[in-house]
Amino acid sequence: MVDKDKARYGLNSLKKRGADKAHVILSESARHELNVESGDFSLLRTTYNNNISFRVIKENKQGTFSANKLDNDSIDRAAETVFTMAQASEEDPAYAIAEKQPPDVFTRGREKPDLDLMYKRLKIFLDTIHQQYPKTIIRQASIDFTAYNYSFLNTNGVDFTTTIGYYTFGTIFTSREGKKASSFNYSHFCSTELDHELIEYGSIRTLLDQSSGQIELKNLDRKFDGEIIITPDCLNSFIDSFTYSFLSDYSIISGTSIFKDSLNMQVADSRLTLHAAPLSKEITTNYFVTRDGYRAENCTIIDKGVLRTFLLSLYGANKTGKKRALNNGNCYIIEPGDMAQEDIIRSVKQGLLVCRVSGGRPNDKGDFSVVAKNSYYIENGKVMFPVHETMITGNIADLFMNFKAISKERINFGTGIYPWVLAGGVTISGK
Amino acid sequence: MIEKNLTGFIAEFPEYTELRMQENTSLNIAYVNGNLMANNRNVQSGISARVYKNGVWGFASHPDLTEQSAKSVVKAATDNARFLDSREKRGNPSLPQVSGTMEKAFFTKKKRLNQNELIGFLKEIDVYIGKNLHNVMSRTVILRTLDMEKSLITSAGTVSYSMIPRSNIIILLSADKEGAPVELYNVFGSLGQFEDVFENPGDLFKGIDVLHGHLMKKREGVFAQAGVKECILDSHLAGILAHEALGHTTEADLILGGSVAPEYLEKEAASPLISIIDFANTALEVTCPVPVYIDDEGTPAKDAVIIDKGILKGYMHSKETALHFSVNPTGNARAYLFSDEPIIRMRNTAILPGRDKLDDMIKSIDDGYYLLMPSNGQADSTGEFTFGIPLGYEIKQGKLQKAILDTTISGIAFDMLKTVTMVSDEMVWENGGFCGKKQMIPVGMGGPAIKCSIMIGGK
Known part of the structure; x- marks a missing residue:
């Protein structure tokens, strides 16, 4: 349990110095992590950390400071530093902290790891790879259990405590045969328990099944406007780009978001419903308090293609006159569609099954140009072969308007739940 | 500031061991269209130990910089290495016995600027862009600094201390092209604390003008042919x-x-x-x-x-x-x-x-x-x-x-x-x-x- 007295001491230290408004976030974490390098156990890690973060507003000037020392002298020094920073700031009436809300305590997941079970599951995972995927090398894998304790206090009386603990597994792998190698691929999941073998979580077995078949690739010797099926592992990066480029504080305040005036307007195909659900029981990486100190709530960002909220902080909301988001984003859940994944593939005349992309970040307008990795050419409804050096060029906003199907099936990574999506309006070019 | 010499702990090492004390100090100040959107400092420090045994490693860290903390991370890392070794029984040979002694710190000898002066420096750049560069839809001026201070001893005999800083100013400009943004950014700065890297805001203006010139051309830009x-x-x-x-x-x-x-x-x-x-x-x-x-x-x-x-x-x-x-x-x-x-x-x-x-x-x-x-x-x-x-x-x-x-x-x-x-x-x-x-x-x-x-x- 977090030492809330330290957070109180910090808040009092700020009050004594004359803060108009202030908040303190105190966190304590303990992590146990088992690592694999090149297919073998390599390291067992135990790390403890603290963090105390101060935000002070004095005469409409703001500063923030964080450090990882919790003794009273260090807290007093940190309070002094953040005051100096706030005094050096500029006046902005948009700086604010959360209003008073009823105090609450949130708990989710386990308190402590089962280290023997972590070792056993990882050992079985490596043995399974060795036996069932002889061409595949686990470049890196890690399983960790992290327990977090947070306390959020502010001068308006906000008082929230959170305790959460869960396992995270991630792996990067490649397959080799003779002189050739496949592109590496990776996946992850988070879970409060380890009831199943690691290979059965998320999309890990699917990606491992694909890997050795990606050693021999074929060039696409043409350029065409086609369709792409974006897999759940890959869809996450498109959703993140969409929310950052078009809905975040930065994009709305700077005015670069092409959707800054599109609230309650169609910004995606009507098949798409996207939630940010930090309280969902389906999600492992829950959070209960926003960065500003509000009790987090689930929200629907896009409802049947219509934009229902930006992802604005309190500052962003005050600055732009728009509504504050009910949460920080992430924990994304996309509603399932009405087509089976296999039927979606059958519906594609010419296109790609895109399992991973690599390339430059989309620009503010949403234009992107990426290389399709671990991906397959589809022709007349059949997956033909894995492709080599194939680029996809398009625009994220156009892509979202061109969703043509969403699968019934979804993958739950513990961090989000994503389906397969068929989209058009992209240029596909081979070498 | 961390302890420069950790040699006093070498008696605590029962296996091949590295003991490192480290402090990362970062600063982030950002103006977006004249609004001070970030005014943050962060200091993270602590001590860690890594222990090697027969082909596997144990690692442990703690934020406290005390003698007790150093001893406890060595013990925890040793326990972790022994736990993994007892399961894996790999029996790999010892690591190469290389070592060295070094002290290298890039602290500025100039008077440190305070937060007020740093914000003022960025403000001057922001005002220059706002006043002088036309057809700019949005402007972002960011200062990011990172000081990484480390001291290390190993059972192989290394004793080292370093402080490697980096200071960067990032300029991001956007222009309007038929209602949609076109953006460009550039990163200025180098090795060194702020005072050794940046003298006057005006020193950056020429580079910002060049960036703006490119942006205006990109505004009329075309897609490359794939x-x-x-x-x-x-x-x-x-x-x-x-x-x-x-x-x-x-x-x-x-x-x-x-x-x-x-x-x-x-x-x-x-x-x-x-x-x-x-x-x-x-x-x-x-x-x-x-x-x-x-x-x-x-x-x-x-x-x-x-x-x-x-x-x-x-x-x-x-x-x-x-x-x-x-x-x-x-x-x-x-x-x-x-x-x-x-x-x-x-x-x-x-x-x-x-x-x-x-x-x-x-x-x-x-x-x-x-x-x-x-x-x-x-x-x-x-x-x-x-x-x-x-x-x-x-x-x-x-x-x-x-x-x-x-x-x-x-x-x-x-x-x-x-x-x-x-x-x-x-x-x-x-x-x-x-x-x-x-x-x-x-x-x-x-x-x-x-x-x-x-x-x-x-x-």
């Missing part, structure tokens, strides 16, 4: 090319993880015009952007020659991979936070300059592109690399034409580097780069302009 094209990659791109194309595929841990690079060892991997070195701390008699003198497992850092005149010569190593490949460690094991274990990372990866002039290189292309700035990139075990291109121009009959919109380039490193036919006589370092491989870490990337054939994304 396909394989002859291109000049400007000197600002050479470093990321070295980093992504060859660097990652020759990190010894990735070699063990399946990289195709061993197929090219002591063979032709690039044009004879190409030599690539991961410099430890000094290149061509100049201190590199991220100098490493002794790495975070106590190895005195040496330059790692990756490609010499087109021939792949070797990899970047930690002690453990050096033991595996029966070579000497190169000093590439680095950790970002006190709570991170050292892993193989690049330091200052560069293509060596050639003899050609950039103008001649551009004139030699009939139909291609001049690519000037990189954004993020990624490497693959196959040798395939990609990175974003936010700024470039068409070349037609040897002359620069229209700017192109954001795109991505890609290629197979060992194929693409064989297409290099010209290398310029410049040497330009990028000073703001971070590499993300499990942990973030600052890296330097440098080199000349090169002429090559490469796959470019577009319409």
